[in-house]
Amino acid sequence: MSTFPITHRNEIKRVSKRANYKKSTIYKIIDEALYCHVGFTQEKQPFVIPTMHARMEDKIILHGSKTSRLIKHIEAGNEVCIAITLLDGLVLARSAFHHSMNYRSVVIFGRGNSIETDDEKRLALQALMEHMLPGRWADVRKPNQEELNSTGVVSIPIDDASAKIRTGPPVDDPEDDDLLVWTGLLPFHQRAEDPVNDPRIGKNVPIPEYIIHSHR
Amino acid sequence: MSTFPITHRNEIKRVSKRANYKKSTIYKIIDEALYCHVGFTQEKQPFVIPTMHARMEDKIILHGSKTSRLIKHIEAGNEVCIAITLLDGLVLARSAFHHSMNYRSVVIFGRGNSIETDDEKRLALQALMEHMLPGRWADVRKPNQEELNSTGVVSIPIDDASAKIRTGPPVDDPEDDDLLVWTGLLPFHQRAEDPVNDPRIGKNVPIPEYIIHSHR
Numbered sequence: 001m002s003t004f005p006i007t008h009r010n011e012i013k014r015v016s017k018r019a020n021y022k023k024s025t026i027y028k029i030i031d032e033a034l035y036c037h038v039g040f041t042q043e044k045q046p047f048v049i050p051t052m053h054a055r056m057e058d059k060i061i062l063h064g065s066k067t068s069r070l071i072k073h074i075e076a077g078n079e080v081c082i083a084i085t086l087l088d089g090l091v092l093a094r095s096a097f098h099h100s101m102n103y104r105s106v107v108i109f110g111r112g113n114s115i116e117t118d119d120e121k122r123l124a125l126q127a128l129m130e131h132m133l134p135g136r137w138a139d140v141r142k143p144n145q146e147e148l149n150s151t152g153v154v155s156i157p158i159d160d161a162s163a164k165i166r167t168g169p170p171v172d173d174p175e176d177d178d179l180l181v182w183t184g185l186l187p188f189h190q191r192a193e194d195p196v197n198d199p200r201i202g203k204n205v206p207i208p209e210y211i212i213h214s215h216r
Numbered sequence: 217m218s219t220f221p222i223t224h225r226n227e228i229k230r231v232s233k234r235a236n237y238k239k240s241t242i243y244k245i246i247d248e249a250l251y252c253h254v255g256f257t258q259e260k261q262p263f264v265i266p267t268m269h270a271r272m273e274d275k276i277i278l279h280g281s282k283t284s285r286l287i288k289h290i291e292a293g294n295e296v297c298i299a300i301t302l303l304d305g306l307v308l309a310r311s312a313f314h315h316s317m318n319y320r321s322v323v324i325f326g327r328g329n330s331i332e333t334d335d336e337k338r339l340a341l342q343a344l345m346e347h348m349l350p351g352r353w354a355d356v357r358k359p360n361q362e363e364l365n366s367t368g369v370v371s372i373p374i375d376d377a378s379a380k381i382r383t384g385p386p387v388d389d390p391e392d393d394d395l396l397v398w399t400g401l402l403p404f405h406q407r408a409e410d411p412v413n414d415p416r417i418g419k420n421v422p423i424p425e426y427i428i429h430s431h432r
Contacts, residue, residue, distance in 0.1 A: 009261065014284050034306075034404075035317070037299055039255035039264035045225065048255035048264055048299035050321055068230050083253055083264035087406070090250075092427070095357040096345055097367075101251070105266055129312055139397055141311040151313075169414045181355055182421045183414040186430065188250075190303070190406045198385045198399040205398045211308070214402065 009109045010162040020163040029106045029163055030055045030084055034132065034190075038062065039081040040073050053082070054124070054131035059155040060108060061115075061124045071152035074112040080156065082108040089187040093170035094179045102185065104165045112156040118145075124153045135210025192216060225325045226378040236379040245322045245379055246271045246300055250348065250406075254278065255297040256289050269298070270340070270347035275371040276324060277331075277340045287368035290328040296372065298324040305403040309386035310395045318401065320381045328372040334361075340369045351426025408432060 004010065004021045012019035020026070036053045039046060049070050054061045060082060064071040074080060084106040091100040115121050122143065129137045143151070170183050192215035195207050220226065220237045228235035236242070252269045255262060265286050270277045276298060280287040290296060300322040307316040331337050338359065345353045359367070386399050408431035411423050 014281060034303060035301070037253040037255075037264050037266075037301070039253075039262040039297075041257040041260065041262045044257065044295070045325070046255040046257045046262060046295055046297045048253055048297045048323065050253075050299060050301040050319070052317065065230060079260070079262055081255075081262045081264045083266060085251065085253070085266040087250060090348060090408075092349065092352065093356070095359075095363075096341060096353065097359050097363040099345060099348065099352075099356070101268065101348075103266070107264065109261070125312060129315060132315065132317075133306060133308065133402070136308065136315075137312065140309070140315070141392055141395055141397070143311075143313050147311075147313040169412075169416070176357055177416075179357055180418070180421055181357070182424055182427065183417050184423075185412040185414075186349070186427060187409045187412060188406055188431070189409060190404055192306075193403040193405060196385075196401040196403060198401075200385070200393070201399050202396070205396055207400075208398055211398065211402060215404070 004159070004161050007160055010107065010160050012162055012164050018164045018166055020165055026106050026161050026163045027055060029086060029104045033084045033086055036082050036084045038070060039083065040070070040078060042073065052128060052132060054127040056124065056127045056155070058158050060158060061127055061153065061155055063125065063128055063151055063153045066150055066152045068152065071154060074154045075114040075152065077111055079111055082156065087188050089185045091170045091185060092183055094172045094176040094181040094183055098170055098172050100166060102166050104163065106161060106163045108156065108158055108161040110156050110160055112154040115153040115155055118148050121148055121151070121153050124155070133211065133214055135208065139208060220375070220377050223376055226323065226376050228378055228380050234380045234382050236381055242322050242377050242379045243271060245302060245320045249300045249302055252298050252300045254286060255299065256286070256294060258289065268344060268348060270343040272340065272343050272371070274374050276374060277343055277369065277371055279341065279344055279367055279369045282366055282368045284368065287370060290370045291330040291368065293327055295327055298372065303404050305401045307386045307401060308399055310388045310392040310397040310399055314386055314388050316382060318382050320379065322377060322379045324372065324374055324377040326372050326376055328370040331369040331371055334364050337364055337367070337369050340371070349427065349430055351424065355424060
């Protein structure tokens with residue numbers, strides 16, 4: 001299946017020309033974003049929590065303390081909505097009304113499962129770290145038994161998802177064409193700056209190549 | 217009141233030393249972010265939608281098509297949770313377990329009101345545009361009656377809110393201090409790049425100063 005079926009949940013109703021249900025498009029957005037926002041409901045109260053994520057094939061991986069509200073809620077089998085948003089720029093039109101943003105966003109609906117065995121947990125934690133910074137896992141001290149025990153890891157299948165994407169220049173009304181207002185895009189990019197040494201680092205530890213070239 | 221009271225909803229339970237309930241801290245994060253994620257519940261299903269926002273004194277302003285699910289839901293008086301997140305960098309420790317992100321985030325809980333009069337709507341739309349790009353409102357064609365009628369604008373009081381902030385270098389376990397792993401921060405910043413002319417723009421419209429210097 002290379003396209004997600006349109007359901008009552010994932011259907012993009014507003015500005016449906018921006019909708020995209022292709023798996024390859026959706027996975028690319030998930031993989032590029034460094035964090036997501038997870039929505040859930042407890043006693044009729046909506047909550048939204050930002051957290052880092054990774055994708056392992058057709059699943060989203062989240063983690064947190066075993067005692068965290070979010071992890072316990074997902075482990076208990078409750079519905080979540082995961083939103084992932086990449087801002088690409090401001091869209092500056094001649095009229096206030098036609099101003100917009102260029103963005104690539106994904107929403108995923110579903111219920112998760114707890115990852116229980118130590119081996120599966122380690123693989124999921126590796127995926128989270130490599131998502132954050134490719135190359136890092138090989139370099140660091142791996143989780144010990146106590147750390148594994150205190151960490152909750154959950155997976156949510158990506159099977160009810162959609163993307164919404166706006167690209168391109170502003171679209172003004174033809175009757176505004178003669179207004180002398182500058183129009184165009186102000187592009188945005190979330191970029192890493194130069195790495196900053198931990199003040200406690202030893203003198204003989206150089207900055208690894210995978211950090212210097214990451215996220216540029 | 218310069219600090220929000222801690223309630224059962226806004227209390228930061230995980231890593232409570234990162235909690236901040238100060239109004240000035242919370243408003244600064246709201247004002248710096250270009251968009252938020254709004255969580256709400258319909259028929260027990262959680263939804264999260266990214267959208268732009270502005271702050272007018274003690275209120276969050278959101279807007280959208282009169283027909284949008286989110287706007288209709290807020291106008292009907294339902295609870296929302298608004299999450300605002302700024303990523304400041306990756307925190308790279310010696311152990312996988314102590315990796316983290318530096319961030320400034322806010323959550324706001326509450327119910328909104330529809331902004332009904334044209335004058336109030338115009339002020340709110342001006343706030344949204346000036347939040348997106350200070351200086352822009354004076355330059356553009358203002359909303360006409362038809363555009364005002366088709367736009368829903370809501371305000372949500374900021375009275376049940378909290379911030380969660382992580383700053384500073386990684387914190388490793390003392391027994392890992394001798395590991396030869398590079399540790400430090402990889403800072404992130406969401407920056408505007410050079411403005412891009414609309415291909416349809418007239419030749420005599422220069423790029424305004426307020427765009428050139430914005431979001432750098």
